[in-house]
Amino acid sequence: MDHFILKSEQQxxxxxxxxxxxxxxxxxxxxxxxxxxxxxxxxxxxxxxTPEEERFLQQTDPQMYMQYLRIRQMxxxxxxxxxxxxxxxxxxxxxxxxxxAVSKDDPAREYIIAALTEVAREFKSSPAYKELPDTEAExxxxxxxxxxxxxxxxxxxxxxxEDSFDPMDWSPLQEVIDELPSFDHPA
Numbered sequence: 001m002d003h004f005i006l007k008s009e010q011q012x013x014x015x016x017x018x019x020x021x022x023x024x025x026x027x028x029x030x031x032x033x034x035x036x037x038x039x040x041x042x043x044x045x046x047x048x049x050t051p052e053e054e055r056f057l058q059q060t061d062p063q064m065y066m067q068y069l070r071i072r073q074m075x076x077x078x079x080x081x082x083x084x085x086x087x088x089x090x091x092x093x094x095x096x097x098x099x100x101a102v103s104k105d106d107p108a109r110e111y112i113i114a115a116l117t118e119v120a121r122e123f124k125s126s127p128a129y130k131e132l133p134d135t136e137a138e139x140x141x142x143x144x145x146x147x148x149x150x151x152x153x154x155x156x157x158x159x160x161x162e163d164s165f166d167p168m169d170w171s172p173l174q175e176v177i178d179e180l181p182s183f184d185h186p187a
Contacts, residue, residue: 006078032060045066045112046075066161074098075115082123088134095120 027035039053049057049068058065078098085091095116102112104119133139 005012036060043071045113046111046116048072048115071108071112071115074112075119077120078116079123083117083128085132087136087139088129088132089136091123091129091132 035053035056038050039057042049042053054065054068057068078094081098082091085094092164098116099113102109102116106112133142
């Protein structure tokens with residue numbers, strides 16, 4: 001291994017990219033084809049790529065790598081929203097909204113749907129999901145069973161300042177959908 005002093009961050013980046021490119025160049029065409037097929041299969045099933053597969057994709061198909069990063073961000077956003085859901089009904093609503101927000105014209109639509117579906121499947125098989133009440137009505141019943149240590153004056157203030165906005169029921173995707181223009185056309 002060559003040891004030399006790196007004079008700048010740019011040199012370091014260039015050196016690392018050269019080494020990564022050497023690894024991809026060292027692969028035979030049949031190995032590259034197998035790697036592409038494995039990556040394609042994982043993307044179609046909504047699975048995450050290994051760091052090695054990510055590097056390969058970054059080197060051989062930078063545009064698809066950028067699509068992959070976008071898909072992972074969308075999947076992570078869905079995962080975060082699902083963790084904030086208070087009921088199974090909210091979970092289903094969040095999943096439907098996320099899947100419905102994927103454009104039919106998106107070139108990575110198949111991969112996005114697969115990734116979002118995989119996140120939804122994983123969440124629905126988790127203990128956190130199983131503990132959620134089915135509906136908002138069941139959630140309210142659970143909250144009513146717990147004693148509330150607030151004084152009468154605090155209760156009065158809470159009633160006066162009742163707000164219909166629930167931050168746990170908010171989603172960035174829903175906000176975007178709400179901002180889209182609607183066209184009322186008589187049938």
